[in-house]
Amino acid sequence: MTSRSNGKEQAGASGLPPMSRRAMLAAAAFAPIAVAAGTSGAAAQDIPTDNRVALVTGSSRGIGAAIARRLAEDGFRVAVNCVVNTDLAAGVAADIEAKGGKAIWEQADVSDPAAVKRLFDVTEAAFGGVNIVISNAGIMRLAPFAEMTDEEFNRMIDVNLKGGFHVLREAARRVREGGRIVSLSSSITQLRSPTYGPYAASKAAQDIYSNVLAKELAGRRISVNALAPGLVNTTLFTNGKTEEQIAGFAQRTPHGRIGEPEDIAGVVSALCGPDGWWVNGQTVFANGGVV
Numbered sequence: 131m132t133s134r135s136n137g138k139e140q141a142g143a144s145g146l147p148p149m150s151r152r153a154m155l156a157a158a159a160f161a162p163i164a165v166a167a168g169t170s171g172a173a174a175q176d177i178p179t180d181n182r183v184a185l186v187t188g189s190s191r192g193i194g195a196a197i198a199r200r201l202a203e204d205g206f207r208v209a210v211n212c213v214v215n216t217d218l219a220a221g222v223a224a225d226i227e228a229k230g231g232k233a234i235w236e237q238a239d240v241s242d243p244a245a246v247k248r249l250f251d252v253t254e255a256a257f258g259g260v261n262i263v264i265s266n267a268g269i270m271r272l273a274p275f276a277e278m279t280d281e282e283f284n285r286m287i288d289v290n291l292k293g294g295f296h297v298l299r300e301a302a303r304r305v306r307e308g309g310r311i312v313s314l315s316s317s318i319t320q321l322r323s324p325t326y327g328p329y330a331a332s333k334a335a336q337d338i339y340s341n342v343l344a345k346e347l348a349g350r351r352i353s354v355n356a357l358a359p360g361l362v363n364t365t366l367f368t369n370g371k372t373e374e375q376i377a378g379f380a381q382r383t384p385h386g387r388i389g390e391p392e393d394i395a396g397v398v399s400a401l402c403g404p405d406g407w408w409v410n411g412q413t414v415f416a417n418g419g420v421v
């Protein structure tokens with residue numbers, strides 16, 4: 131197991147140094163990639179079952195917790211993360227372990243680049259590397275333009291726009307060959323409802339990040355996507371809304387209800403499974419048809 135105590139970037143357990151992308155691309159150009167050959171190429175893109183590690187930011191509750199639990203069921207050792215609710219993060223990790231899985235939890239504010247680096251260091255120290263990163267941590271502040279405060283706007287940018295960048299930067303440096311990176315976007319980028327302007331803009335950034343990063347990671351067989359849920363039953367969505375309002379949203383959804391965190395976790399599982407590998411550089415809308 132690789133130990134990380136000084137926070138410096140080192141080679142991961144796969145032997146892939148974070149700064150060796152140029153060498154990696156050169157190697158890829160001259161050496162055949164054995165697993166990509168043959169008709170069984172899709173199945174060959176699965177991550178080895180004995181070496182699966184997933185890091186899920188913002189996984190103490192809501193969608194992230196469901197993703198952490200689902201990836202644990204899929205056989206991944208999981209790093210759970212929170213910013214405030216350490217008790218909930220510890221609970222998610224304990225639930226996973228109680229079911230026979232392996233999990234750690236770490237408090238780290240994604241808006242702080244040093245904290246994100248530490249989150250990856252701790253994960254690699256515990257599990258030897260990272261195969262999957264789900265950049266899920268996010269916040270939503272809603273107000274009409276005329277009423278949005280600088281404080282609310284800035285915090286949303288710090289967590290969603292900057293935080294998403296910090297997580298993807300570390301992921302780009304460290305995710306092992308053949309891995310997956312998924313960033314949580316939102317279907318609000320299409321709906322564009324009043325009061326959602328800055329939040330939707332911060333989520334649209336995830337679409338662009340993922341598409342560009344997918345291209346930058348060429349040669350490492352890592353698929354990078356944004357995942358855009360619609361209305362999902364978490365406090366982020368339900369806070370401040372009446373039961374009638376939520377029922378109204380459910381009625382406007384072709385499937386007759388709003389989403390549950392497990393609906394989104396199932397899509398993440400598919401993207402991170404062997405058959406999800408060919409989906410790369412996309413924004414995947416998972417919203418029950420609301421958009």
Ligand SMILES: NC(=O)c1ccc[n+]([C@@H]2O[C@H](COP(=O)([O-])OP(=O)(O)OC[C@H]3O[C@@H](n4cnc5c(N)ncnc54)[C@H](OP(=O)(O)O)[C@@H]3O)[C@@H](O)[C@H]2O)c1
Pocket residue numbers: 187188189190191192193194211212213214215216218238239240241266267268269270289293314315316317333358359360361362363364365366367
């Ligand atoms: N719910 C929806 O309808 C919906 C729709 C589309 C997209 N999304 C996106 O899906 C993601 C998850 O949303 P959700 O509904 O599950 O939200 P949620 O229930 O409010 O949970 C948010 C999670 O993110 C963590 N978090 C918040 N700020 C953080 C920070 N600075 N650093 C690290 N972790 C942080 C929280 O940790 P603590 O518990 O410690 O606060 C919590 O685990 C978000 O990116 C959101 O934009 C949600």
